[in-house]
Amino acid sequence: SPNSAIKAVPALLASASILAAAAVASGQTFNCTTNSTPTVVAVNSSRFSVRLSIDSTDSLCHILLVSSASSSGYFYVSLASTMESRYSRLRIQSDYPGSRVATISSSSQSRYQSFATKSNRLYASLSRLFSSRSTVDSVLLNVHLVTACPDGWVLHSGRCYGPASLNSTAASFSTAIVACRYVQANLAMGFADVTRTLGAALQLAGWTDGRPVWVGAAWKSKPEAVYFLNNTIFISSSVKKSCTSDSSKCRCVHYTELSTALFHRQSCSTKQSYLCSCAVGGDSKFYSLFSEDEDKTSRAWIVGVVFAVIFVFVMSVAVGTKIKQKLTIRRSISAANGPRFSTTDVISNSLYPEPLAPPSYNYGGNCDEQPPSYNEAVSTGAAVPSAPTPEEIYGAGHFQQAANWKGVQKFD
Numbered sequence: 228s229p230n231s232a233i234k235a236v237p238a239l240l241a242s243a244s245i246l247a248a249a250a251v252a253s254g255q256t257f258n259c260t261t262n263s264t265p266t267v268v269a270v271n272s273s274r275f276s277v278r279l280s281i282d283s284t285d286s287l288c289h290i291l292l293v294s295s296a297s298s299s300g301y302f303y304v305s306l307a308s309t310m311e312s313r314y315s316r317l318r319i320q321s322d323y324p325g326s327r328v329a330t331i332s333s334s335s336q337s338r339y340q341s342f343a344t345k346s347n348r349l350y351a352s353l354s355r356l357f358s359s360r361s362t363v364d365s366v367l368l369n370v371h372l373v374t375a376c377p378d379g380w381v382l383h384s385g386r387c388y389g390p391a392s393l394n395s396t397a398a399s400f401s402t403a404i405v406a407c408r409y410v411q412a413n414l415a416m417g418f419a420d421v422t423r424t425l426g427a428a429l430q431l432a433g434w435t436d437g438r439p440v441w442v443g444a445a446w447k448s449k450p451e452a453v454y455f456l457n458n459t460i461f462i463s464s465s466v467k468k469s470c471t472s473d474s475s476k477c478r479c480v481h482y483t484e485l486s487t488a489l490f491h492r493q494s495c496s497t498k499q500s501y502l503c504s505c506a507v508g509g510d511s512k513f514y515s516l517f518s519e520d521e522d523k524t525s526r527a528w529i530v531g532v533v534f535a536v537i538f539v540f541v542m543s544v545a546v547g548t549k550i551k552q553k554l555t556i557r558r559s560i561s562a563a564n565g566p567r568f569s570t571t572d573v574i575s576n577s578l579y580p581e582p583l584a585p586p587s588y589n590y591g592g593n594c595d596e597q598p599p600s601y602n603e604a605v606s607t608g609a610a611v612p613s614a615p616t617p618e619e620i621y622g623a624g625h626f627q628q629a630a631n632w633k634g635v636q637k638f639d
Contacts, residue, residue: 256367259288265323265350271296273372276307279317279353280365289352291323292370300374301509302349303410305392306340307367309333314356315364323350329409338402341392343410343509347372375507377410381427386417388428388504395500400479403441403501404515411509414443415482415502416455419462421489425482428502437485439493441501445516446478446492453480453492456514466490470497479516 256276260266270292281288294300304319310333317336319328321344329342349370355362376382380389391406398406400414407414418424425442429435443456446466453461461480469491470477479495482502493499495516 257290257292259290259351259353261285261288265289265291265352267291267293269293269295270372275370277351277368277370278365279351279368281315281353281355282363283361286355286358286362287352288354289323289350292349292351294347294372297372297374298347299508300347300372301411302344302347303371303373303377304342304344304349304351305369306331306336307369308365309336310353310364310366312355312362312364314360314362315366316354316356317366318350318352318354319344320350321345322348325350337396338398339406339409340395341406341410343373343377343412345411345509373509379431381424381431382507383418383420383423383427386424386504386506387412388415388418388424388502390428390432390434390500391503393432397498397500398441399498400441400445400495401516403499404443406501407503408513410503410505412503412505413510413514414441414456415504416443416457416514417459417504418442421462421482424504425502426484429484434500437483439481439483439491439499441499442480442482442490443504443514444480444490445495446480453490456516461490463490466492468492470494 254274254276255272256278257268259277259279268290271294273296277290277292279288279290292302294302310317310331313333315333317331319331319342320326321328325348326345328344329339331339351368353364353366355364371378376387377389379393380387391410391412395406404414415425415428425440429440434440444453444461445456446453453463453466455461465488466480467486467488467490468477470493476494476496477492479493479497480490481493481499482490
């Protein structure tokens with residue numbers, strides 16, 4: 228089971244039968260295995276390679292490497308080849324089981340090519356996203372053990388400066404932030420001597436063509452100035468604006484040696500090379516463009532919530548008042564109309580009238596004789612029948628019964 232496999236890892240580390248030879252030649256390549264638990268290899272070399280391969284029958288190949296040369300260093304991993312299948316996934320972790328450093332696919336491997344663990348242990352695996360698909364793929368990793376600064380980086384005043392990868396393609400400001408974070412670093416910050424930090428890092432990387440490179444600084448509107456991403460004031464007060472867009476988009480800072488103004492504000496979506504920096508042993512706190520505007524964003528969020536609460540309260544009061552007004556009007560109308568009779572009440576209490584019999588006339592017993600007209604009756608002095616009253620039609624008792632039922636007043 229997975230739990231038993233996890234518990235077995237310390238025992239695997241202690242078992243000499245599965246450990247590689249104590250002395251590993253520099254440049255040696257280690258291969259992964261398809262066992263349920265990874266093969267554990269003790270390495271006392273500072274440089275080596277790892278090959279991960281999967282085929283149509285095995286959907287997972289992994290390995291765990293532990294440095295026996297240094298307990299304080301960490302592993303720096305670079306892609307030496309690329310994955311071919313879109314279903315392949317490369318995973319880098321600081322241990323097995325342990326915290327994940329990165330998960331890379333064929334679509335993201337061009338943006339992120341270097342990774343760093345948080346300790347002297349490295350777990351690497353290559354897997355297939357869908358086990359039902361027949362995928363054959365492999366990837367080669369170059370690994371070196373870092374005890375001070377990564378290879379090709381410059382050390383100055385306790386910080387290391389350099390590119391995440393020499394082969395990294397140009398990236399936007401946000402992508403550069405993530406790429407530096409994958410190697411336990413931030414975009415270059417904290418430099419005071421530009422020549423000994425950024426200039427030296429560009430020279431060591433071979434980037435002598437004057438290309439602009441992103442650094443960890445951005446423009447803020449309140450107070451209006453350029454700050455490092457850790458919210459400390461930037462070293463230069465003269466940062467030239469290089470883009471024509473508005474200030475909210477033209478805010479990320481790059482460094483270039485081809486201009487008398489070394490630092491320029493550029494649109495953050497522009498793709499450029501970038502330089503990272505970290506403390507010896509790697510950074511433990513990471514910054515982003517959001518952190519640079521965190522205070523302003525937090526205030527805006529709080530104001531928005533307050534306005535939303537006030538709006539909901541006002542609307543609820545208005546709706547409640549409207550409902551009360553309608554109920555009051557209905558009660559007034561009901562009181563003015565008096566009690567209402569339901570159909571059941573009318574039938575059970577005999578409140579409906581009896582059928583009205585047709586009026587009868589006495590014309591002397593001659594049924595064929597037509598009744599006299601009004602003028603004839605008046606001229607001859609005959610009695611003209613008057614219209615029957617409601618009491619005569621329905622009976623006086625009916626009205627008295629309705630009046631007595633539930634205290635209803637007599638009506639006519």
